[in-house]
Amino acid sequence: MELESGPLHAAGRQRRRLRRIIARAAGTQYYGAQLRQAGVDPRRFEPHDLGRLPMLDRGIMANHGLDAFLTVDRAGLVSVATSGSTGTPGRFLRSWVEEAAYSALWMRVYAAYGCRPWDAQVNIAITDKPDRKGPLKLLRRAGLLPRIEKLGSDTPAAELLARVQALDPPILTGYAGAIEALADHVLATGAQVRPPRAVFCTAMEVTDRCLELAERAFRAPAVDVYVTNEFGVIAWSCPMRRDVLHLNDDALIVEVLGADGTPAPAGTVGELVVTSLGLTSMPLIRYRMGDMAARLAGTCECGRRLGLMTRVQGRTAHVIRRPNGAPITTPLITSLFGRIDAHEWVRRYQVREEPGQRLRFLLNARRPPSESQRNALTQSVESALGRDFRIAFEYLDEIPMTPSGKLQYLVPLKQ
Numbered sequence: 001m002e003l004e005s006g007p008l009h010a011a012g013r014q015r016r017r018l019r020r021i022i023a024r025a026a027g028t029q030y031y032g033a034q035l036r037q038a039g040v041d042p043r044r045f046e047p048h049d050l051g052r053l054p055m056l057d058r059g060i061m062a063n064h065g066l067d068a069f070l071t072v073d074r075a076g077l078v079s080v081a082t083s084g085s086t087g088t089p090g091r092f093l094r095s096w097v098e099e100a101a102y103s104a105l106w107m108r109v110y111a112a113y114g115c116r117p118w119d120a121q122v123n124i125a126i127t128d129k130p131d132r133k134g135p136l137k138l139l140r141r142a143g144l145l146p147r148i149e150k151l152g153s154d155t156p157a158a159e160l161l162a163r164v165q166a167l168d169p170p171i172l173t174g175y176a177g178a179i180e181a182l183a184d185h186v187l188a189t190g191a192q193v194r195p196p197r198a199v200f201c202t203a204m205e206v207t208d209r210c211l212e213l214a215e216r217a218f219r220a221p222a223v224d225v226y227v228t229n230e231f232g233v234i235a236w237s238c239p240m241r242r243d244v245l246h247l248n249d250d251a252l253i254v255e256v257l258g259a260d261g262t263p264a265p266a267g268t269v270g271e272l273v274v275t276s277l278g279l280t281s282m283p284l285i286r287y288r289m290g291d292m293a294a295r296l297a298g299t300c301e302c303g304r305r306l307g308l309m310t311r312v313q314g315r316t317a318h319v320i321r322r323p324n325g326a327p328i329t330t331p332l333i334t335s336l337f338g339r340i341d342a343h344e345w346v347r348r349y350q351v352r353e354e355p356g357q358r359l360r361f362l363l364n365a366r367r368p369p370s371e372s373q374r375n376a377l378t379q380s381v382e383s384a385l386g387r388d389f390r391i392a393f394e395y396l397d398e399i400p401m402t403p404s405g406k407l408q409y410l411v412p413l414k415q
């Protein structure tokens with residue numbers, strides 16, 4: 001017998017919400033045509049029918065225009081823009097209620113780590129991004145709640161540290177690269193920072209190294225939050241098992257697809273394709289995130305019934321492939337550095353693919369390596385990649401960030 005709160009019940013709720021979205025979407029120019037073409041009846045739509053609909057990306061949306069996706073008049077909707085760091089910038093419209101639901105996904109993460117929505121916070125990201133709307137944001141703006149202090153991710157670490165020390169926030173969030181650089185600076189200088197309740201690392205691949213440094217520097221749990229402008233928080237580290245992420249699959253359906261577009265088996269890294277169960281003004285159905293991760297089988301020992309996935313392993317657009325097609329991911333490279341303790345002298349790295357099966361490793365060293373350190377790194381990298389690539393190392397004073405303020409670890413050849 002299945003309990004009311006059991007997984008079957010959750011599946012039933014997910015199906016009902018999906019049908020509601022599909023029914024609304026059927027009235028739009030774009031989705032209406034796609035549903036007719038696929039020959040599916042919105043009233044009998046099942047989650048596995050998603051595979052019969054085409055995938056969506058920013059390019060398709062730009063071609064059709066936003067009106068082809070709207071179920072309501074655009075007056076009164078708020079506009080959300082995403083950066084175009086990896087292609088076409090995106091623009092999305094949604095209602096205030098939908099924006100509030102976006103905040104609610106963050107609340108769940110805060111709550112799991114003992115944080116409260118009204119806690120003051122410092123957010124290290126790009127600062128020219130417009131504020132998200134919502135009731136809490138209004139209260140913050142009115143001065144009834146502490147403001148979110150935004151600091152630019154390109155601010156020098158010493159300056160960031162001084163601001164964080166002065167503001168003493170219970171919540172510290174930021175781009176993983178910026179948090180890592182700040183944590184590194186705190187440890188290198190021996191600076192004291194009062195521990196926040198938790199450190200939330202977002203945007204791009206959050207590496208083991210980033211979480212480890214943040215925990216040591218801030219003496220607080222470091223949390224990997226997979227959050228996007230399109231959907232809000234998609235997945236976040238389990239407080240009991242930091243290496244796995246809980247999927248917010250009561251608000252989203254996340255598909256992990258192999259190169260042929262069919263579902264990848266659990267444990268196999270594939271492309272993430274997301275359908276929102278909450279966005280009705282402008283439904284997002286089978287939207288390609290451009291990120292890669294693997295779903296994990298089973299449920300979590302913490303008791304949450306949410307699905308599980310690995311941490312994000314990289315961007316589909318940033319994948320460097322071996323001649324046999326196997327992807328080289330950021331965690332692989334990070335592990336090649338980690339197993340010989342190269343992080344002790346490598347501050348940052350970037351791997352660039354070059355014509356003729358070559359990889360150039362750009363290294364930003366915190367101090368010149370000894371000869372044995374250099375040799376150890378060469379051996380570690382050669383042992384994993386030397387059969388497929390010719391490897392070169394180059395030392396730089398600075399590895400440039402992308403225009404959106406993030407560090408890109410892997411740079412494949414332009415297709």
Ligand SMILES: [Zn+2]
Pocket residue numbers: 238239240241246300301302303304
């Ligand atoms: Zn868990």
